[in-house]
Amino acid sequence: MAKRDIVKIVTEVPGPKGRQLYTEMEQSVPRGVGHLTPVAVSHAKGATVTDVDGNTYLDFAGGIGTLNVGHCPDEVVKAIKDQADNYLHTCFHVLIYEPYIRLANKLNTITPGQFPKKTMLVNSGAEAVENAIKIAKYHTKRYGVLSFLEAFHGRTALTMTLTGQMQPYKYNFGPSIPWVYHLPYAYCYRCPCGQSYPSCELACVKYVEQVFNSVISSDAIAALIVEPVQGEGGFIVPPKEFLPELYKICKEKGIVFIDDEVQTGIARTGKMFAIEYSQIEPDMLLTAKSLGGGTVLSAVTGKAEIMDAPHAGGLGATFGGHPVSCQASLAALDLIDKNNLIARSMSIGDKMKRAFLAMQEKYPIIGDVRGLGAMVALELVKDRATKEPAPKESALIRKKCYESGLIIIGAGIHANVIRILVPLVITDEELEEGLSILEESFKSI
Numbered sequence: 001m002a003k004r005d006i007v008k009i010v011t012e013v014p015g016p017k018g019r020q021l022y023t024e025m026e027q028s029v030p031r032g033v034g035h036l037t038p039v040a041v042s043h044a045k046g047a048t049v050t051d052v053d054g055n056t057y058l059d060f061a062g063g064i065g066t067l068n069v070g071h072c073p074d075e076v077v078k079a080i081k082d083q084a085d086n087y088l089h090t091c092f093h094v095l096i097y098e099p100y101i102r103l104a105n106k107l108n109t110i111t112p113g114q115f116p117k118k119t120m121l122v123n124s125g126a127e128a129v130e131n132a133i134k135i136a137k138y139h140t141k142r143y144g145v146l147s148f149l150e151a152f153h154g155r156t157a158l159t160m161t162l163t164g165q166m167q168p169y170k171y172n173f174g175p176s177i178p179w180v181y182h183l184p185y186a187y188c189y190r191c192p193c194g195q196s197y198p199s200c201e202l203a204c205v206k207y208v209e210q211v212f213n214s215v216i217s218s219d220a221i222a223a224l225i226v227e228p229v230q231g232e233g234g235f236i237v238p239p240k241e242f243l244p245e246l247y248k249i250c251k252e253k254g255i256v257f258i259d260d261e262v263q264t265g266i267a268r269t270g271k272m273f274a275i276e277y278s279q280i281e282p283d284m285l286l287t288a289k290s291l292g293g294g295t296v297l298s299a300v301t302g303k304a305e306i307m308d309a310p311h312a313g314g315l316g317a318t319f320g321g322h323p324v325s326c327q328a329s330l331a332a333l334d335l336i337d338k339n340n341l342i343a344r345s346m347s348i349g350d351k352m353k354r355a356f357l358a359m360q361e362k363y364p365i366i367g368d369v370r371g372l373g374a375m376v377a378l379e380l381v382k383d384r385a386t387k388e389p390a391p392k393e394s395a396l397i398r399k400k401c402y403e404s405g406l407i408i409i410g411a412g413i414h415a416n417v418i419r420i421l422v423p424l425v426i427t428d429e430e431l432e433e434g435l436s437i438l439e440e441s442f443k444s445i
């Protein structure tokens with residue numbers, strides 16, 4: 001067993017206080033509100049979490065990508081406290097305030113696109129998606145929406161419909177919202193068209209022509225919404241031509257191109273936004289998760305002419321763009337600059353990929369290693385030739401990890417992907433210790 005300097009497991013996991021909280025949770029919270037590790041937090045800092053029994057873990061899950069600047073950075077905590085001393089809430093629709101306007105300006109500046117932009121702030125990723133689709137429909141006076149297989153856009157009625165995963169998100173939750181059509185994503189490890197890249201000549205993109213010819217006319221489509229790297233779908237990184245080709249179709253057909261950067265954005269992939277790798281300028285870009293530096297916040301940023309389409313009062317939310325969240329976000333975005341977290345994301349990603357490729361040579365269960373910047377995943381298979389998914393083994397590895405002090409989560413339509421969303425403030429020492437725990441878990445199964 002490698003040396004453990006950071007992780008400290010002093011009880012069985014979960015410990016007595018954690019187990020007690022779990023029992024209470026099972027009595028008071030519905031089971032549908034799933035949870036991924038039986039760890040009850042007491043406090044957290046940077047890339048470490050301490051539970052109610054005094055065990056300290058390394059956090060490779062980062063609140064599912066909400067903690068790119070880490071747990072409780074001093075500057076973000078100070079911004080929150082300072083704002084709480086001034087005013088907590090007015091509702092932006094009643095009294096406007098500076099933090100909202102400053103953050104809107106900042107997002108209009110840092111998102112790609114050499115055109116005038118506007119930003120509205122809401123609360124969750126799903127709410128950003130809902131609003132983007134509303135605005136695109138209003139602007140185009142069309143009502144169809146294109147989305148992708150394996151996509152994840154949220155859990156509200158519309159965003160659940162846009163999502164391209166049956167379990168656990170859609171199953172048994174009733175009829176979908178009409179006029180949403182799913183296209184194949186470029187999941188090259190499991191090509192939906194049964195071909196190989198590059199000889200496929202992007203058959204997945206060409207499939208949209210069949211949809212236009214036989215299902216819905218392109219002039220009835222308001223928007224196409226796409227994740228530049230599919231997150232919940234299993235960190236699926238498409239070939240470089242995929243997004244530009246989709247964008248070209250959108251431009252030809254007058255379809256609003258919506259870039260969902262809820263998971264990929266805010267320095268996660270080695271760029272501020274993953275779409276920057278494609279050098280295209282999305283009509284709308286959605287952020288949430290790490291935008292709030294650990295607080296509740298999401299944003300729709302888009303071309304001013306599109307964003308301004310809906311009438312006054314047609315958009316908004318009582319708590320949208322909460323002043324405490326806006327101040328936390330401004331502090332978090334400053335930290336990304338000050339601490340060069342975009343470059344750090346790249347170096348963390350390189351380190352992880354090198355370690356995972358070395359593990360892949362030793363452990364046949366690792367079928368694929370993929371990712372962009374510090375958004376890296378391992379897809380586990382029972383057999384590399386058949387690519388039969390290994391969901392049970394993936395769950396077992398995650399269990400062994402948290403028992404040894406590493407919090408790590410899964411993803412993927414077959415529940416067989418292990419994904420890493422470490423806080424970008426993680427030190428090299430912490431990263432290496434976490435990777436050694438992960439490797440020991442592979443060794444032990």
Ligand SMILES: Cc1ncc(COP(=O)(O)O)c(C=O)c1O
Pocket residue numbers: 064124125126127129152153154155227231232260261262263264288289
């Ligand atoms: C790409 C993407 N869009 C939308 C959402 C929904 O965000 P929220 O859970 O904040 O509603 C998520 C959440 O994981 C996501 O990854």
